[in-house]
Each structure stands twice: as structure tokens, then as C-alpha cells.
Amino acid sequence: MTIPTPAPPTFDARPLVEPVPPGAAHAFVQELKRTGRLPSGSAAAVVFIVFGIVVLLVFGSISLTLITAVLGAMAAAASGTGEAGAAGILAAFLPLLFIGAIVTVLVVVGVRMRRSREERLYRLDRFARANAMSYVPRFDDPGLPGMIFSLGSSRNATDLVRGERPRFVEFGNYAYTTGSGKNRTTHNWGYVAVKLDVPLPNIVLDATSNNSLFGSNLPAAFDKDQRLSLEGDFDRYFDLYCPAGYETDALYLFTPDIMARFIDHAAALDVEIVDDWLFLYSRRQFSTLDPATWAWLFSVVGALLDKFAQWARWRDDRLATQGSVQDAVAAGTPQAAAAGIPSVTPAAQAVPFVAPLESLRPPPGVAPPGRRLRQRVPWPAIIVIAVFALFWILSQAGVFGALVGGLFGG
Template identity: 65%
Template sequence: MSVPTPSRPAPAYPFDARPLVEPVDPAAARAFAHELRRTGRMPAANVVGIIVIAVVGIVFVSVFFTMVGTIVAVAASAAGDGIAFVLLSFIPVVILVAIVVAVVIVAIVTRRSAAARMLRLDRFARANGMSYLPRLANPALPGMIFSLGSSRQASDLVRGDRPRFVEFANYRYTTGSGKNRSTHTWGYVAVKLDVPLPHIVLDATGNNGLFGSNLPATFDKDQRLSLEGDFDRFFSLYCPTGYETDALYLFTPDIMARFIDNAAALDVEIVDDWLFLYAKRDFSTLDPATWAWLFSVVGALLDKFAQWARWRDERLRAAASAMNPDASTPAVAGVASPAGAGAAAGAASAVPFTPPLEPLRPPPGVAPQGRRLQRGVPWISFVVMGVVVLWWILSQAGVFGMFFSR
């Protein structure tokens, strides 16, 4: 089994990108934003919070410049220059007014730009038979990034359901608190599959950093499966222990070639009946080139998912047989009931023998041991943290001063 190298260009999948770049009437954008808030598709602005922040900011700036102005005025008065006293007294007021005006202008421009952006994305979605949702808090998806941190929010969701459900979106969540608070940015594509599949992760090697994978989760190295051909140059594949044969069934040479040719820059996760494509950048943008790339990736994979729908977990066969004991019982045509056994004996002998039914096919689903990968220990993070802690301890103890002091 060999996998071709990614030499073929990604196939083109037609879509209408004109709404992304066409001019937008400001009045139409404002009306669209108002309609989103009215129908609940976008939460209304927290007016009380905005007013409180604005008042606190203005009071702080006013107090600061009042103090500065008083100091300047006192200095000018002490110098005996009346004109300078008057002019210098007004400087803090002028600066304060300028700051307030600048903040208001920036807020208005930002709000209008956001409204125009949402209208463009909504028109783009409609032009391509899809729908648009500006915000969604805590999306109920099983991917690895959707259970981390707090303040989880997907934004600019573009969804379609033909030929299967697909969702393009940006995603944010935060970790830590105070000075250690960090916001994590992701773009994702979620594709609904026909049946649940084993938990499989393709960690793209092309987007890894200095300390390894950029994924937020680490998996046990014993679950890594090496595939033939060039696939290992582009992806590290992880599958649950015991599901190696199943992974080989799912990732046939033609499917591996599709991933290499079209998705080598993306991390991939298959979990339950979903496939996710991840990258640490926004996916739902006003850039036609980004959409052309994402549409080509999804389009290249869609026609290969049909063969995944035929996969069944053989580990569920015993459970299915136990629940349906009669389904696998051999059947013989023409067997009469005891009451009519004599009358039907001749007829039964004239009917050909029907062979036993095939063993019951496992139902769709995944056995418990295949539903989630085993997490690993991020040794690199621990090593880096240990080095930092050791450096701090040695520096506080003055050890470095013994070597660098003159």
C-alpha cells in the first residue's frame, strides 16, 4: 500500500464569493444588526455595563486631568502670568474632550464595521445555500477544543446541510486568571458523519511548534499508528489501542491521499459521529481565498465519507446477539407447528433447505474502549516549567552571583 505525494492541485469547488466583497449600504447593515438582536440571533449589547465602564473611565480621566490642570495652573499663577494661567487651565479640558470624542468615533466605526461584516457573511451564506449565525456560546460539540477553559464562544457560524451538515466557524476560549489569563483562538470546520467512528486524531506535522504539537491535548504515544507511504510525513495518527485494523479500514490509500493533498495544514479529529478540522486562525472571514481553500478541503473529503458509513465495530456483535438471540437462529423453511406436523410432513420435504442466516451485523456505534483516546503526559511542558522554576530558585539563592560577580 502506497500513498502518493501531494503533487496534485486541490480540486476547485464552485461557490459564490461576491457577497464577501460587494459594497454594503450602511443603512442596510444597521437594519440587519437590529434584526439580529430583535430575533435573538445575536445578544443585545449590555447597555448598563457599557454605561458603567464609560462613567468610570470618564471620572478617572477627569480626576487625573483635573489634578494635572491644577498643578499647571498653580505653577502659572506663581509665575505671575495671567494669560498663561488661563491657557494652561484649559489644556486638560481640551485633552479630555478630545479623548471622549475619539472614543465615541472609534466605537461608532467599529460597530458599523461589525454590522457590515455580519451582513456580508449572511449574504454569502445565503448565496451558497447555507445559513449564518453571529454568535453561539458553549457549542455542544464533542471535539477536544470545546471542553477547555471558560468563556467559550463560537462566532460567525456559516452552516449548511447538503449533502450533509457542515459548520464553519471561529472559536474562542480563555484559560487562567489575572495576569496569566490567555485567550485561545481557533477556526474549525465540523462535518456530521453517518455513523459513530473510533476516536482518531491526525496531528498535522506542518503546524507544530518548537515544543511539538500545537493541539491543546496530548495523547499516549502507544496509540500512535504508523501508516505506509508518505502519510507519516504529514500527519501523526492516533487511534485507540486495539483499533489499528479499523483505522486502516477507514484510512485507505485514496483517503490518505485526499488528506495529504487538501488538509495537510489542518489538524483533524474524528470523534463520535463528527469530523473536525482545526487551525489556530479564523476560518470565517471576508477573504474569498480562505473560503475557496476550506470549500475545496471539505468537498474533497465529502465523497469519501460514504465508505466510512459502512464501518461497524465488531466488538458490538456479541452485545447485539445477546439482545436479539432469535436473529441468529438457523431457519428452515416449511417447518410446521406441532398440531399440523403430520399434514405438512410431505410439503416440508418438498421445500428446499434454507441455510442458516448470516451472523447478525453489529449495529452502528463504537465500543467503550474505542470512544476516546487515552490522554498522555505533556513531558515537554513539565521539563520547561521545571527549568524555569530551577532557574528562579538558583537566582534567588545567589548561586549565579558566585559565577558572574567580579
């Protein structure tokens, strides 16, 4: 009797768009908070409260000043007509009504923002469940080995959607901050993390389609001598960087069929292979309520997954130790026979308990020279920014005005 193989789950985006039952989203968020999966305090709520106070103080005070001045003028004008009492009452209560209106608007906006946030969490959780995955609202400082995960401060991954089979895959949004004060900048990324079978050399595919005027949009720059040109049209879509001495290994990993998969499905994404992880990066959010974005990401990962099995066979020959090879063949040497160890004949090698030749291969792993790419300082971008900064400083100091006046004033 043949047991039918269960069909793989189909992509189901209905939870992202279908109506949410009344109260379900709020109850779900309360459960997240109760179980510690979501912090009780929300950064968005704090920002909204601060924004509301600023609006109330600045806009409200200006508006109240204008209203008070207008009502004062109305009261002065009405003093001779017998309507001064009504104007005085209006002047007293209208500012209070105006403040009440501002507070009401802020409360309504805040409630809608909270409901929108709760529905987002609820929809993403139901979407993950519908596709045999799990949902994690937030994970601070995830500590992944990719290039974006060790930069700046206040690192956090949000709206993580994780799958375990056929291998671990994580979709998420990631943010970190650099600088301080007025120069504080928040950097936002979308990423996909895929667990590989074995550690591989640090390889970066810098997509050419998302580069800017200053070059790559990646937060790291790499030495040009690590740039490897591949056959066909691959160089039109990606700049591939691999550690020096690992060019042959990169060619082994990026066979023509795998290059075609990356071109056809991931040409808009930057790719990093580091340790036993593969990362896909973009400057846009990946974990959203947009079904089209999820359909695209699922198609990218699905197109690549079945090719990763080829990479599991890669080994770094630099890790091979002479001792392990000599020990494996010592039984066939005269010294082994003198020690009373029977030699291994060709016929004996066929028995099932003899170690196969696979045991003579290097162990999984990467030698130190291949674990990380050498980075460089992006001098062209720094020089351009410095020139613009110098131009702005000189213009603010009036140097250009004085120079023009000196040339044409006389």
C-alpha cells in the same frame, strides 16, 4: 423526457467584499437582537467602555497635571506683563478642552468599531445565503464531542456558517478560557465540523506542520502505543492515533485514496474523528471576511466529502451479538422444524421478503474501547516550563547574583 439535474451552487465570495448599503448592516443587527439571535450586550462594547474609562482616568489625569503645571508657570511668568488674566482663563478652560478631545476620540473610535462589527455580521450572513448556507452569530457552549469543546470555561462559538447538503457542515470560530486572575488565558480556534453517517472510532490526525518546539499544538496528548504508522508519505504529514485494537479498522478507513486527499488538502490542519463527527482544527480564525480563507476551506471540505460515503459501510465487529445471528438462521435448524417453522431452502432465499445477509452485520456504533483515545500527561512540556519558572524565581530572589558574587568576588 429527461429532467436536467440542477448544477451545484458555485462559490460566491462577493458579499464579503462588495459595498454594504447605508443602514443595512445596522438594521440587520437590530433584527438579530430583536429575534434573540444576538445578545443585546456585546463583550466588545464592554471591553471598549472599560478601556475608555481607564484611558480617561490614567492618561487624562497625567496630561491634566502636566498642562496645569505648565499653565501655572505661564500665569506666574505673565503676572508682571499684564497678561495674567488671559493666562488664567487659558489655565481654566484648556483642561476642559483636553478632556473633551479625549471623549470625542473615544466616541469616534467606538462608533467605528460598532459599524465594523455590524458590517462583519451582515457580510457573513449574506455570504452564507449566497452559498446556500445559514449564519448564526453566536452559540454558547456548543457541546460538540471534539477535544477542544470540553475544556475551560466561557466556551463560545461565533460566526457560525452552516450547510445542510449534501451533509451537515459547520464552519466557526471557538474560544474558551483557562486559569483565573493574572493567569487567565483565552484560547482561540477555528474549526470545521462535518456530520458523518455512522459513529467511528476515535481517531486523531495530528498535523506535523503546525507542531511547536514542545510538540503537538493540540490541547490533548495521547499514549504513544496508540500511534499507528501508515504507508507511503502519510507519516511525514500526520501522526495518526487510534485506540488499541482498532489498527485494522483505521487501515480500512484510511485507504490510499483517502490518505492522498488529506495530504493534498488538509496537511495544515489537525483532524479528529469522534462519534459520528469529523473535526478540522486550527489556531487561526476560520470564519472571516477573507475570501481566500473561505475558498481554501471550501476546497478542503469538498475534497473530503465524496470520500466519506466509504466510511458509512464500516461496522465494529465487537458489537456483533451471537443471539441475533442465531435467530437469523434458526429457521434452518432441526429445532425450528420441530416447532413447525418451515426451513429456508436455497431457492426460498431468493424471494424479496427474505432478510438479506446485510442484516447479519453488526449495528452502527463503536464498542466502548474504541470510543475515546487514552490521553497522557505531556510531561516533557511540563518539565521545560517548570525549569523556566524555577529559573525565573531564583533570578528574582537574587540567588544567581549571590552565587556569581561568591565565585568571583573573593
